[in-house]
Amino acid sequence: MNENITFIEGRFSPAEAADVLLSLLNDKIKFHTVKSLNLREADNDSDNGSAVRITRLRQAKKRVEELVVLAHKKGMELKIDSNIEINLVPRSTA
Incomplete structure (x- = not known):
């Protein structure tokens, strides 16, 4: 099953x-x-990717902050369109 949902839309x-x-x-x-x-x-040594994801999210946050400041300085709005794709998949056993 695959579902697309409009998450954020507007100016x-x-x-x-x-x-x-x-x-x-x-x-x-x-x-x-x-x-x-x-x-x-839990003393789990497996790399779950959270550290990498946190780094990428912090980079995205910095870029969003830059765009917001730029829009403010130029007296502009931000148009945001964001969709989420949701798929039902079997559970992983790991």
């Missing part, structure tokens, strides 16, 4: 865009940080 002031996008990025960073800490507490 936003720089402040609104920052609120929406940075909240989402901060939540994802927090999610992966907690996941990484839980694996360390």
